[in-house]
Amino acid sequence: MDLFDYMRSNTMEKEAPLASRLRPRTLEEVVGQQEIIGKGKLLYRAIKADKLGSVIFYGPPGTGKTTLAKVIANTTSAEFTQINATVAGKKDMEEVVQKAKDSMGMYGKRTILFVDEIHRFNKGQQDYLLPFVEDGTLILIGATTENPYFEVNGALISRSVVFELKPLSKDDIKTLIHRAVYDVERGMGSYDAVIDENAADFLADMADGDARSALNAVELGVLTTERSEDGKIHLTLDVAAECIQKRVVRYDKTGDNHYDTISAFIKSMRGSDPDAAVYYLARMLYAGESVTFISRRIMICAAEDVGNADPQALQVAVAAAQAVERVGMPEAQIILSQAVIYVATAPKSNSATNAIFEATQAVREYKATVPVHLQDSHYKGAAKLGHGIGYEYAHDFPKHFSRQQYLPDEIKDKVFYRASDNGYEKQIKKHMEWLHS
Secondary structure (H helix, E strand, O other), X not given: OOHHHHHHHHHHHHHOOHHHHOOOOOHHHOOOOHHHXXXXXXXXXXHHOOOOOOEEEEOOOOOOHHHHXXXXXXXXXXXXXXXXXXXXXXXXXXXXXXXXXXXXXXXXXXXXXXXXXHHHOOHHHHHHHHHHHHOOOEEEEEEEXXXXXXXXXXXXXXXXXXXXXXXXXXXXXXXXXXXXXXXXOOOOHHHOEEEOHHHHHHHXXXXXXXXXXXXXXXXXXXXXXXXXXXXXXXXXXXXXXXXXXXXXXXXXXXXXXXXXXHHHHHHHHHOOXXXXXXXXXXXXXXXOOOHHHHHHHHHHHHHHHHHHHOXXXXXXXXXXXXXXXXXXXXXXXXXXXXXXXXXXXXXXXXXXXXXXXXXXXXXXXXXXXXXXXXXXXXXXXXXXXXXXXXXXXHHXXXXXXXXXOOOOHHHOOOOXXXXXXXXXXXXXXXXXXXXXX
């Protein structure tokens, strides 16, 4: 490295975004992910012993995938090199492999290759890496926001340990926020800024597990906020909301308003008001509600309030939940909107809900026995016990229907399912009446 390279490196380090400057240099500085890198855990031991094998870090943005790779780079005796799958071509990979071979041959040093966004590599690119991972020329560290079992070559997966990184907790992100504001050496401490606790709470909540999002907001707030009369830069709630580009919506995820909004959302779908349902959907998404949680509520509503009036509603809700998981935000909001509108405008019936509730009550109240003719007869000796004798195979009868008794004697006249006159359930009702005619 010449003088100009040294100066350029120093300048880049000083001018780097706050999230980059605050990256931990050691395992002890890492915040969160203790279930993976806590003392005594497999990854912790492997890094400390410098005996790391190929690994894949999988998790949402801002959870520390690149951070862990950088920590490994700072602690390993192996050569460390990095490429980004979004821009790297075959030539780049060939150069990395050749340097790794030279390093091993001349110095006996292993090479760790960190591939960011590894899911962006096509099959051919992933296949190219495989033999060099197999023979130990490269130790692979892959980082991906997508499920690696769907997006990464199965052979690479089988030769790696997959570590799933979870979104950071609110407390973890608050720790990083305070470090960002007050750390003089690597943070914004030299700016003499202070952050209100409610602003720190808001940023930690709105970041939704993404540390980078919170740190970017802190940096923007410090650099753009004028000093107050006391000479300090005050990061207030209003400043925090402006910098993270989300209004302060009355929506505490653990408070009453959270449950009020969810309640209004469900009741709007049940009440067949698509406009209100979409509004509350937007309100929840804007406030940072989990899309998984929202998807779960739509599926429940499809079964509970639509039911067999439109059996397709549950299929739409389930398909939406799966699509949201694969696609992610912001596009997931469109998928959720479609599902919400479908469920809200579908014909309604709670007959299935009432049926299971009434049946459960009967289970509690009556001690009933399965009728003998319905009992299992697929074993030797069943006939001697009388099990299965008298059973009528429905397909042997007109309409593929037998009038035999299916409910236990104790509740033989009970009715649990009462089909409504709405939607497809009207057809079900007609069919059942025809069977019994």
